Amino acid sequence: MTNLTAWVSQNTPNFISSTLLATTPAPTEAEPVSNSLVLAAVLLTLVVIYSASKIGAEICTRINLPTVLGELVGGVVIGISALHLLVFPEGGMTAADSLIMQFLEFTANLSPQAAEEVFRSQSEVISVLAELGVVILLFEVGLESDLKELLKVGPQAVTVAVVGVAAPFAGGTLGLFYLFGVPLIPAIFAGAALTATSIGITSKVLTEMGKLNTTEGNIILGAAVLDDVLGIIVLAVVAGLAKTGEIEVGNVIYLIISAAVFLVGAIIVGRLLNPYFVKLINKMQTRGELLLTSLVFAFVLSYIGGVIQLEAILGSFAAGLVLAETEKQEDLQKQLFPIADMLVPIFFVAVGAKTNLGVLNPTNPTNQEALVLAGFLILVAIVGKLITGATVFGKPGINRLAVGIGMIPRGEVGLVFVSVGAASGSLNKATEAAIIMMVIVTTFLAPPLLRLVFQSGSAEDLSTELSGALSSETSEPETK
Amino acid sequence: MTNLTAWVSQNTPNFISSTLLATTPAPTEAEPVSNSLVLAAVLLTLVVIYSASKIGAEICTRINLPTVLGELVGGVVIGISALHLLVFPEGGMTAADSLIMQFLEFTANLSPQAAEEVFRSQSEVISVLAELGVVILLFEVGLESDLKELLKVGPQAVTVAVVGVAAPFAGGTLGLFYLFGVPLIPAIFAGAALTATSIGITSKVLTEMGKLNTTEGNIILGAAVLDDVLGIIVLAVVAGLAKTGEIEVGNVIYLIISAAVFLVGAIIVGRLLNPYFVKLINKMQTRGELLLTSLVFAFVLSYIGGVIQLEAILGSFAAGLVLAETEKQEDLQKQLFPIADMLVPIFFVAVGAKTNLGVLNPTNPTNQEALVLAGFLILVAIVGKLITGATVFGKPGINRLAVGIGMIPRGEVGLVFVSVGAASGSLNKATEAAIIMMVIVTTFLAPPLLRLVFQSGSAEDLSTELSGALSSETSEPETK
Numbered sequence: 001m002t003n004l005t006a007w008v009s010q011n012t013p014n015f016i017s018s019t020l021l022a023t024t025p026a027p028t029e030a031e032p033v034s035n036s037l038v039l040a041a042v043l044l045t046l047v048v049i050y051s052a053s054k055i056g057a058e059i060c061t062r063i064n065l066p067t068v069l070g071e072l073v074g075g076v077v078i079g080i081s082a083l084h085l086l087v088f089p090e091g092g093m094t095a096a097d098s099l100i101m102q103f104l105e106f107t108a109n110l111s112p113q114a115a116e117e118v119f120r121s122q123s124e125v126i127s128v129l130a131e132l133g134v135v136i137l138l139f140e141v142g143l144e145s146d147l148k149e150l151l152k153v154g155p156q157a158v159t160v161a162v163v164g165v166a167a168p169f170a171g172g173t174l175g176l177f178y179l180f181g182v183p184l185i186p187a188i189f190a191g192a193a194l195t196a197t198s199i200g201i202t203s204k205v206l207t208e209m210g211k212l213n214t215t216e217g218n219i220i221l222g223a224a225v226l227d228d229v230l231g232i233i234v235l236a237v238v239a240g241l242a243k244t245g246e247i248e249v250g251n252v253i254y255l256i257i258s259a260a261v262f263l264v265g266a267i268i269v270g271r272l273l274n275p276y277f278v279k280l281i282n283k284m285q286t287r288g289e290l291l292l293t294s295l296v297f298a299f300v301l302s303y304i305g306g307v308i309q310l311e312a313i314l315g316s317f318a319a320g321l322v323l324a325e326t327e328k329q330e331d332l333q334k335q336l337f338p339i340a341d342m343l344v345p346i347f348f349v350a351v352g353a354k355t356n357l358g359v360l361n362p363t364n365p366t367n368q369e370a371l372v373l374a375g376f377l378i379l380v381a382i383v384g385k386l387i388t389g390a391t392v393f394g395k396p397g398i399n400r401l402a403v404g405i406g407m408i409p410r411g412e413v414g415l416v417f418v419s420v421g422a423a424s425g426s427l428n429k430a431t432e433a434a435i436i437m438m439v440i441v442t443t444f445l446a447p448p449l450l451r452l453v454f455q456s457g458s459a460e461d462l463s464t465e466l467s468g469a470l471s472s473e474t475s476e477p478e479t480k
Numbered sequence: 481m482t483n484l485t486a487w488v489s490q491n492t493p494n495f496i497s498s499t500l501l502a503t504t505p506a507p508t509e510a511e512p513v514s515n516s517l518v519l520a521a522v523l524l525t526l527v528v529i530y531s532a533s534k535i536g537a538e539i540c541t542r543i544n545l546p547t548v549l550g551e552l553v554g555g556v557v558i559g560i561s562a563l564h565l566l567v568f569p570e571g572g573m574t575a576a577d578s579l580i581m582q583f584l585e586f587t588a589n590l591s592p593q594a595a596e597e598v599f600r601s602q603s604e605v606i607s608v609l610a611e612l613g614v615v616i617l618l619f620e621v622g623l624e625s626d627l628k629e630l631l632k633v634g635p636q637a638v639t640v641a642v643v644g645v646a647a648p649f650a651g652g653t654l655g656l657f658y659l660f661g662v663p664l665i666p667a668i669f670a671g672a673a674l675t676a677t678s679i680g681i682t683s684k685v686l687t688e689m690g691k692l693n694t695t696e697g698n699i700i701l702g703a704a705v706l707d708d709v710l711g712i713i714v715l716a717v718v719a720g721l722a723k724t725g726e727i728e729v730g731n732v733i734y735l736i737i738s739a740a741v742f743l744v745g746a747i748i749v750g751r752l753l754n755p756y757f758v759k760l761i762n763k764m765q766t767r768g769e770l771l772l773t774s775l776v777f778a779f780v781l782s783y784i785g786g787v788i789q790l791e792a793i794l795g796s797f798a799a800g801l802v803l804a805e806t807e808k809q810e811d812l813q814k815q816l817f818p819i820a821d822m823l824v825p826i827f828f829v830a831v832g833a834k835t836n837l838g839v840l841n842p843t844n845p846t847n848q849e850a851l852v853l854a855g856f857l858i859l860v861a862i863v864g865k866l867i868t869g870a871t872v873f874g875k876p877g878i879n880r881l882a883v884g885i886g887m888i889p890r891g892e893v894g895l896v897f898v899s900v901g902a903a904s905g906s907l908n909k910a911t912e913a914a915i916i917m918m919v920i921v922t923t924f925l926a927p928p929l930l931r932l933v934f935q936s937g938s939a940e941d942l943s944t945e946l947s948g949a950l951s952s953e954t955s956e957p958e959t960k
Contacts, residue, residue, distance in 0.1 A: 040786040043779040057766040286537040288821030299523040306520040335818040341768030
């Protein structure tokens with residue numbers, strides 16, 4: 001295949017592309033040609049993404065690590081930190097920085113300007129596909145969850161979420177301010193970035209291990225969803241604070257009410273509509289009736305979730321929860337399986353590819369300061385979530401360590417804080433880099449730890465032993 | 481849900497979006513916020529597309545028409561011709577012309593400039609998803625086909641393809657030039673636009689009816705693939721002619737050789753690699769191993785097909801043909817089913833949505849001239865393909881009419897001719913509109929006709945009776 005491509009590119013007379021392109025004067029008019037080039041770029045990118053995700057996943061499975069870690073690492077390898085195959089324009093990257101685009105330029109005889117245009121479109125499409133991937137992932141997770149079981153651990157999940165937001169926020173902000181002399185606003189931003197758990201990573205690991213429907217899994221999942229909502233509220237507060245210097249009370253109240261109305265409302269309305277949904281599908285006679293009707297439901301909720309400043313994934317998760325209660329659940333789950341297989345890896349590989357390990361390079365002076373801050377933030381990030389396991393009440397014999405570890409990964413939400421903070425000018429380079437380091441470490445650390453702690457123990461003795469170790473560890477930041 | 485959205489949009493304090501957006505100064509910097517808006521726009525668009533496709537398909541099934549026609553008509557209803565929910569920037573449309581974007585603007589408190597940006601990204605993403613849909617469709621069609629059966633009717637398919645390109649091209653060009661006094665270059669463009677059959681529409685109808693693996697189905701499919709290649713060669717010739725006034729012989733030779741090397745090479749190399757492919761998959765242990773490995777194979781071939789100036793769909797079709805010969809065929813087909821269900825309707829609805837029925841409005845003076853030209857072009861388009869059925873040799877008892885009708889739909893390829901011709905300045909408005917009308921009529925006419933002719937007859941008597949009618953009809957243009 002490579003030979004063929006090389007042969008073709010060497011033997012493609014230049015006048016072909018010039019003939020075809022020359023007939024379309026302005027770049028905006030070049031729809032047919034440019035569309036097929038964007039498609040070619042997207043196809044090539046998907047080939048690279050799938051290859052990286054499968055190689056990473058297969059290696060991780062063999063050394064007994066979660067496959068999602070393999071997908072993340074696969075993304076890092078092809079991304080901005082290493083091979084530069086898949087880069088995104090966000091960090092000021094251009095088509096010249098992307099090996100995929102250079103390959104396309106070479107094989108399709110593309111001009112650098114055209115390549116730049118294709119690069120932007122390709123990045124846009126891949127980003128949306130990645131987001132669609134996590135929307136589908138959460139839909140799948142919702143579909144595999146049991147709303148009743150989730151509600152049973154509701155009080156525990158609320159406690160875990162609230163403690164898991166409050167402890168790292170307070171620890172991070174106060175620590176940076178008092179111990180490291182960081183000014184208050186950046187300290188608050190960094191503290192806020194420590195709050196929200198990445199539902200995507202945690203739920204993927206739980207699903208992989210078949211632990212989604214355990215008590216621990218339900219607590220983690222419920223708490224991660226609430227955490228996400230709390231994180232968004234914290235973000236709104238902090239962003240307002242950075243801008244006007246005061247807290248926008250109306251804003252906070254609006255977000256709390258809309259989140260509550262949305263999540264509760266979606267589930268109540270959804271459950272009321274369930275019988276009609278099943279009836280409608282049973283009356284339909286054409287291919288894809290169940291899948292498309294379900295996707296319409298999930299996407300409507302995702303749209304509302306996105307548009308009211310919450311997150312699209314909350315909508316698809318709620319849709320999954322609701323549809324899990326219908327008789328169609330099993331069928332739908334089967335049909336969603338290959339779609340998730342196709343779209344979800346794009347998300348994890350993209351997260352990895354966007355992760356710039358350059359911030360970990362200690363030879364850069366900014367990074368030296370950042371590394372110290374990062375060390376502290378990572379400690380607070382881990383300990384602040386680990387202690388949440390200790391707060392679970394009324395569930396004797398539970399694996400408290402697993403709950404705590406399940407809340408550790410910060411993933412994409414932490415990065416949103418960084419970008420909003422950086423754009424508002426309230427974060428300096430070192431603090432920014434430190435937050436990114438914290439996100440990287442927690443994201444990559446949590447999957448293997450979670451697997452370890454779940455594998456080592458349904459055995460309660462081990463669990464209690466470890467939570468003994470945990471409570472001595474958790475007292476550490478208090479005494480600091 | 482509608483009430484909720486209305487409530488939310490009425491009660492969203494303006495300062496939320498302004499707070500969040502104001503922290504991101506330049507529009508290019510607004511990545512996190514704008515990304516989630518693009519996602520919201522795409523989700524909403526998919527909701528509209530799926531609803532239109534399902535409503536159209538369900539109605540068509542009930543009145544015994546092919547579902548793909550329902551999807552096309554569903555697209556027309558939501559597209560530029562009617563509701564303006566889904567429009568694309570190609571025709572000079574802006575966010576203000578798109579009801580989906582206006583709804584998003586309203587529900588997400590978007591500024592018109594931001595809406596314009598989101599509109600462009602949304603159109604780009606939906607276009608690529610539609611293209612991905614037809615890539616997956618042809619992959620599925622290839623996977624359901626039998627290469628050996630296809631090769632058995634190879635000579636017949638070649639004859640059908642060559643006659644089906646030559647007859648409409650000659651008839652259209654000469655007719656417009658001599659009968660209607662159209663200048664030579666536009667006449668050649670119009671004739672060329674009559675050549676290429678839309679594989680997508682024909683193969684979808686055949687699959688729906690379970691006729692893909694009949695002798696007729698194999699001839700149609702084989703001929704449609706060759707037709708596509710011939711159409712691309714004709715396009716290159718015509719575009720060169722329009723530009724320089726002479727035929728670029730090197731270009732034509734390159735295209736013929738690359739097409740032959742690509743199609744034959746992909747199949748030979750693919751068959752050689754097949755055993756290793758199966759071995760590799762059997763060794764893999766993580767979820768999605770079969771699907772992703774197959775998609776990598778299909779997308780690599782699609783990429784090559786796209787990059788060497790052929791079409792991406794030829795690559796995925798070849799990949800499907802090759803993988804159909806492995807023991808994994810059945811599994812893969814099952815997994816591909818929901819993915820096709822999700823992506824293929826986007827293609828057909830988008831084709832419908834982009835179809836501007838305004839060109840059929842006879843009150844517009846340009847259209848009156850166009851309607852006359854269109855009447856002639858449609859006649860040539862239909863008759864020129866119908867006679868191909870008569871050329872099928874050595875297959876007694878075959879449904880010749882079905883073969884001819886299967887070649888009728890022109891679809892997207894015809895539209896590429898229009899856009900290249902219009903951009904080169906060699907097509908006037910009336911000829912352009914006439915070609916578009918021809919594409920519309922052949923595309924929408926073929927699915928119901930094909931179903932009719934296949935349903936009415938495995939009965940040979942009817943078939944011969946009809947091909948009697950056909951041969952009297954085919955003599956018509958000769959005497960003209």
